[in-house]
Amino acid sequence: MKIFVVTGQTATGKTAYAAKLAKHYNGELLNADSRQVYKELNIITGKDFPSGVKIHLYDIVDPVEYFSSFDYAQKALPLIEQLLKRGKTPIIVGGSYLYLKHLLYDIETENIPPDWKLRKDLENKAVPELQRILNDIAPRFINELNNSERNNPQRLIRKIEILKSDIMSSRRSPVFHDLRSSMTLSEKLNIKNLQIEFIGLRFNDKESLKAKIIARVEDRLKKGAIDEVKKLLVAGYTENDPGLKTIGYQQLIKYLKGEWTKEQAIEQWIYKELQYSKRQYTFMKKDPNLVWKTI
Numbered sequence: 001m002k003i004f005v006v007t008g009q010t011a012t013g014k015t016a017y018a019a020k021l022a023k024h025y026n027g028e029l030l031n032a033d034s035r036q037v038y039k040e041l042n043i044i045t046g047k048d049f050p051s052g053v054k055i056h057l058y059d060i061v062d063p064v065e066y067f068s069s070f071d072y073a074q075k076a077l078p079l080i081e082q083l084l085k086r087g088k089t090p091i092i093v094g095g096s097y098l099y100l101k102h103l104l105y106d107i108e109t110e111n112i113p114p115d116w117k118l119r120k121d122l123e124n125k126a127v128p129e130l131q132r133i134l135n136d137i138a139p140r141f142i143n144e145l146n147n148s149e150r151n152n153p154q155r156l157i158r159k160i161e162i163l164k165s166d167i168m169s170s171r172r173s174p175v176f177h178d179l180r181s182s183m184t185l186s187e188k189l190n191i192k193n194l195q196i197e198f199i200g201l202r203f204n205d206k207e208s209l210k211a212k213i214i215a216r217v218e219d220r221l222k223k224g225a226i227d228e229v230k231k232l233l234v235a236g237y238t239e240n241d242p243g244l245k246t247i248g249y250q251q252l253i254k255y256l257k258g259e260w261t262k263e264q265a266i267e268q269w270i271y272k273e274l275q276y277s278k279r280q281y282t283f284m285k286k287d288p289n290l291v292w293k294t295i
Contacts, residue, residue, distance in 0.1 A: 001084055001194050003185070004091040007032070007100055007284060008201030009277045011212045012295055017201060018093035019050035025089040029055040030076055032094025032103075035246050037061050037072070040235075043220050043228045044248035063232070063243025068114060068158060069102035076103050077188060084189070097283045104185045104196070115161050122157045130156040137163045154242075200290040202281060208295075213273045217248075217266065226252055247272045 004027070006018040018029050031037065035045040039059045047058060056079050061067045076092070076099075083090045092100065122130065134156055135142045142150070142159075149155045186194040203209040229252045237244055239253045248269050255265035284290060 001191055002089055003080065003194065003196045004089065005100060005104070005196060005198045006091060006093040006201070007095055007097060007199070007290070008292075009203060009209065009280050010095050010273060011209070011216050011277070012201035012203065014093050014095065014201055015048050015050060015055075017199070018091045019053045022050075022053045022089070022091050025091075026087070027053075027089035027091045028083055029053060030079055030090055030092045031055055031057040032072070032076075032092050032096055032099045034067070034072075034094075034096035034099060036094070037067055038063050038243035038246075040232060040237075041228075041243055041246065041249070043223050043225050044252075045246070046216070046220065061243070063237050063241045066114070066119065066154070066242040068154075069096075069098045070114060072096075072099040073103040080185075081189060084191075095280055097280060097287075101287075115165065118161055118164065119157055122160065123153075125153075127151055127153055127156065130160065134160050134163070154245075196289070198287070198289040198291055200284055200287075200292045202292055202294055203277075204294050209277055210270075210274060213277065214270055217270050217273065220248070221266070226256070229253060229256060247276060 002025070004018070004021050004025070006014050006021070008014055015029070021027060022029055029050075033045070035041060036047055036058055038045070038061050040063060041047075049055065049058075057072075057075060060075065061071075080090045080092075092103070094100070122133075125133075130153055131142065131150065137160065145155075145159070149159075185196065186192065203212065225248065229249055232244065232249075233253070233256065239245070239250060244250070244253070251260070251265040251269040251272065254260040254268075255262050260268070285292075
């Protein structure tokens with residue numbers, strides 16, 4: 001039995017690449033993009049439905065709902081089992097590496113589910129306050145976070161959630177190696193001879209990356225990105241909803257609210273996409289299983 005994992009930097013054509021694999025290996029795709037799991041978010045997230053190939057885990061969450069890597073793993077695992085039983089080749093595709101990490105390696109302690117009351121209590125707290133809370137719980141652990149994690153409110157909330165759960169269940173200080181323990185996908189599926197082929201797509205240089213992102217942003221604007229955001233706001237969604245805390249939506253909302261000019265919003269959209277792509281590669285290149293293909 002075989003599974004493909006196609007990941008890599010944003011705008012590298014992962015879905016098209018995965019679709020070719022699906023046609024060749026009698027496969028079906030499983031989306032691993034944290035933006036594309038949300039309903040109603042279509043143009044800016046770049047939902048490309050490849051013809052002739054079935055894809056799962058698109059449009060499964062309302063934008064008002066928070067959807068974590070834990071939630072993703074919980075939904076993806078039974079789908080993979082079903083596909084294998086049907087004789088299909090699961091092809092997991094997307095650039096949200098935390099989703100993949102949780103599913104493939106069980107990095108963030110799968111047995112700890114979301115604590116919705118805690119999340120509600122923490123959701124409006126500023127990053128410095130979340131950092132202080134995490135530091136009070138586990139000073140050593142916050143020092144292990146990289147700069148991106150340390151300044152990401154959702155990641156901080158999840159860390160607090162994990163650590164508080166560990167403390168309440170064991171009545172002792174959290175054990176750090178337990179939080180980073182690994183259980184492979186083959187063990188989760190109880191398949192000894194499962195083959196997983198990891199493919200990472202990356203750009204040859206920074207200039208190619210920037211040119212591709214600029215072209216993609218321009219294309220999505222032509223397809224109606226601004227109108228998409230207007231419709232979402234009219235429907236009652238806000239910039240604070242988890243689904244709209246997404247690159248592109250945040251910048252265009254500021255434009256529509258009159259806080260930025262259109263040019264400023266587009267410039268910031270491109271800038272944030274570039275930052276995101278660089279962060280993706282920084283995280284992914286640490287995975288020794290990934291075999292990189294340069295486009």
